[in-house]
Amino acid sequence: MMSAYIDFIRIRFLMMLAYRVNYYSGIVIYAINIGAYYFLWQAIYGDKESLAGFTVAQMTTYVAVSWMARAFYFNNLDREIANEIRDGSVAVQLIRPYSYLFVKMMQGFGEGLFRMLLFMVPGMIVVCLLFPVKLPTDLSTWLIYLVMLFFSFLINSQINILTGLFAFFVENNEGMMRMKRVMVDLFSGVVVPIAFFPGWLSGIMQWLPFQAITYLPSAVFTGRTPSNEIAGVLGLQVVWFLGLLLPIWFVWRTARKRLFVQGG
Template sequence: MSASSRAGDLPASVTARTGCRLGMQLVLAYRFEALVQLVSASVVALLNWSLWTAIYQGRDQVVGRSAAEMTTYVVVAWVITTFYGTRVDQELSGRFREGLIAVDLLRPWDLHLHHYFRDLGRAGTALLITTLPLFAWTGGLLHLRAPRHWWTWPVFGISLLLAHAISFGFAWLVGVASFRLRNAAGLAHLKATVIGVLSGSLIPLDLYPGVMRPIVLALPFQGMSHTPANIFTERIPWDQVWQPLGVQLAWAVALFIVGRRALRGALRAVVVQGG
């Protein structure tokens, strides 16, 4: 797992290519699930949109945001969960639990990197068949506010990629912890709750009251929905946009490093059960 440059190790480009391809193939093997996601994400986005539209009745501004900005935020923040939302935690702890990790280790890849690219392949496919269709219909029918500047799009794209890396990094740690604590169901639930509340996928995090706000904004989860949605709604001036991107990047890298160490520890302790 160390010294990835050692002769005979799989080049990262091959790990990336094969990982993305596998992630893509696995999504396409479950096309029906993509449809289910499309419908359920539509319902939640619509619900949030209706809620905020009602709140803004007869008002120009609520907590410093216009109605158009707020509805755009809540819809975008939720729609992008279909891109970055990963199940790598359940996959990984399942592989450990069923002893299939013994099979995964028979490949010359870096297992952590492989899973990252595999989930990126999953996310890329989900983008095409779930996230973009969601954007299309919500943007058209709910009168969301499109970015005014062209550069918002590429910056939003980069922010999304980093949101995915953070989401992956966190889920990976949950996966390793599930295996080591032998409690996958409990942690999966905890993860869903944490992300739901702290990622900003339901409301902008600056809506949290007093003491909570700085805490919530200091955690890595804000980089999942809060940052990309704020970039999309152009809440952040373009000459300052590098700041939230830098924070996202720092968290992504930190989680990546910790994730590698956690995996190494788990593999040293692993007892492959049965047969």
């Protein structure tokens, strides 16, 4: 049965190849975004060597890595699920001999692999040529970061799946999906590192899963997180991954009992 799920990864990867031109242009767009943030932070730092514990070099690397990591973990699983609920095709998915939610996760992973190989890696090379990004030389840092990046994908996909499933209850969750996207980009630390938020807000955000998507992995990658705290940071990602399984299971269990098909 597991081989069937792996086929979903392969099929989604091949489907993304049909739209690879979009991702080539996306490399340029992301490079422009990174460039804009780079010059913005240069202006903010001015003559200062560090702000909120970030040196200028760390901030440059953080911006580049955060945006390129977003290329990997980003997906539209919430929109796919919501569309299938609205047009009624989810009913066909439910009678098939596999886990609907697990299939969605595998499809998202196939898309993520495509984005990593044809978007994130070449995009990072381009950015390193354009801006003074300092990549770590320690192999263990790279390995830990890749593990944390995988959990970033899992946690972000879980939030997307949970958002998409709410279409069972509100029928049109377009506004919820837009709000979710803004919250993930803002509270995960892509736009502004969490260390720059006011104390009371950063305290609240420590109890939310968003920091585990971008801020924690990028902080480890840039060397901001001390080596003796890396295990705890990775453990926090694992806790959020396991913790999000419960609301997904509850919403999915409740949603299947009230499914009605709108399409025809």
